[in-house]
Amino acid sequence: MRKLFILLFFSASSLLMAQNTNPIQEAMANYDYETALKLMEQETPTVPLLYQKGRALKGLGYNDKALLVFQEIIEQDSLTPRAYIEAAECCKSIAKQREALDYYQSALNLNPDNKYVRIQYISLLLNMKRDRDALRESNLLAAQDSSAFVLHLRAESMSRVCDNSDVHLVIEAYQDIQERYPKDYMAPAILGNIYIAARQFDEAIGTTEKYRCLDSTNILVNRVNAQAYCMNKYYPEAIERYNYLLQNGDSTFLTCLYAGISHYATEDFYVARDLLKKAVKEDGSNVNAHYYLGRACSKTPWTKEGVLHLETAINLTIPSDSTIVPLYTGLADCYKMANMYKEQADILLEQYERYDKNKHKLLYDAAYVYYYSLKNTPKAEQCLKAYLKTRPKNNDKLQEVDADGVPIIGENNRYNAAEAWLKDIQEKKKVNDFFQGKGSGTQGK
Numbered sequence: 001m002r003k004l005f006i007l008l009f010f011s012a013s014s015l016l017m018a019q020n021t022n023p024i025q026e027a028m029a030n031y032d033y034e035t036a037l038k039l040m041e042q043e044t045p046t047v048p049l050l051y052q053k054g055r056a057l058k059g060l061g062y063n064d065k066a067l068l069v070f071q072e073i074i075e076q077d078s079l080t081p082r083a084y085i086e087a088a089e090c091c092k093s094i095a096k097q098r099e100a101l102d103y104y105q106s107a108l109n110l111n112p113d114n115k116y117v118r119i120q121y122i123s124l125l126l127n128m129k130r131d132r133d134a135l136r137e138s139n140l141l142a143a144q145d146s147s148a149f150v151l152h153l154r155a156e157s158m159s160r161v162c163d164n165s166d167v168h169l170v171i172e173a174y175q176d177i178q179e180r181y182p183k184d185y186m187a188p189a190i191l192g193n194i195y196i197a198a199r200q201f202d203e204a205i206g207t208t209e210k211y212r213c214l215d216s217t218n219i220l221v222n223r224v225n226a227q228a229y230c231m232n233k234y235y236p237e238a239i240e241r242y243n244y245l246l247q248n249g250d251s252t253f254l255t256c257l258y259a260g261i262s263h264y265a266t267e268d269f270y271v272a273r274d275l276l277k278k279a280v281k282e283d284g285s286n287v288n289a290h291y292y293l294g295r296a297c298s299k300t301p302w303t304k305e306g307v308l309h310l311e312t313a314i315n316l317t318i319p320s321d322s323t324i325v326p327l328y329t330g331l332a333d334c335y336k337m338a339n340m341y342k343e344q345a346d347i348l349l350e351q352y353e354r355y356d357k358n359k360h361k362l363l364y365d366a367a368y369v370y371y372y373s374l375k376n377t378p379k380a381e382q383c384l385k386a387y388l389k390t391r392p393k394n395n396d397k398l399q400e401v402d403a404d405g406v407p408i409i410g411e412n413n414r415y416n417a418a419e420a421w422l423k424d425i426q427e428k429k430k431v432n433d434f435f436q437g438k439g440s441g442t443q444g445k
Contacts (some may be wrong), residue, residue: 018400031059034060037057054419081107085103087103092124098128118137122153174194178211182211183215188210192207193224196228208222242259253283273293287317291310291313294310324355330345331347348366349363350389364418388418389417
């Protein structure tokens, strides 16, 4: 009888709880946000209900509408950090970083010890490239909290602020993380890449091997470790690491590239070709991939394929005229604006000789710089003569003018102007020579 009474009691309690369940809360708990929003429209918009509305809108991707809701909460309750945090999250999702930073700052003003907000604040500073501010804030946080995540924020901030002369400070920061948290794989991976960039391959190997003593399966650390072995020309060790990576499904560009290079170096040309083909497929603009694939092909029956890849590597290395010509044009203009006229004239002639042989106007422009800016008449005369030699035959029309007698500038008109200009220079030179000769003759008599 007692058991029956207890059973009836719990059954009644469950029924009562079911009857009292808030339909909005039930919909929210089931992530049925559309239903929850419809039910909310029938209710008075209290602050707790507005929080749920904002959460539902965020869940459906309406972050801009959610932001308006959280801003409404802030107007009603400006002393609660949660509303500012929610508003900051919405701002981040719609690329309003400046506003997000302000909301995080407001939340920190209310609760300076909120670790989550401080982490988000520092991360946002890094995203906004405010690296010195991020370093300052991460140093303050690291003084109170030495967790791996916080130390990584500080190390990343430091890596962005420090130049090559201070890289040892960055190295020490990541070494500190590795010492404190030996199972943290990011520190040895990043540290290894820093050493590789500095061509300190033994240090990169040592750092990553230290971690591999604890976990030899981490893909990221093994990638750095393998690359360090390859670049240090320890090819058998590199191949061993890359075989593990490839067997575990790592077919990324760098893995295929350096694995292919390692096999090429050990004269396993067929395997090298297969790997390097995958690398080229991933990044067809990489010169090294085409170069080593071409070399590997040349050692196999696919020699013509090798020729194509070496030709591609050369074409990728040499910039096209469409790329280099605007650079020369921009540089010449910069020299002009900086009053560096000799350099301007030199670069105009270099552009003409090397990359823009059909743009004869460059000779005319160089003559102008030599004559008016550098007062170097002989060089101006030389450029004008070279320019006039490029004039097409049977193109001796008189200079065209408009109704007001203003010359119409065109290629033929420029040739005419250059011819008249050169004639004027030569006549002035004859006059000067005559008077100089007359003076010499008088003195001789």
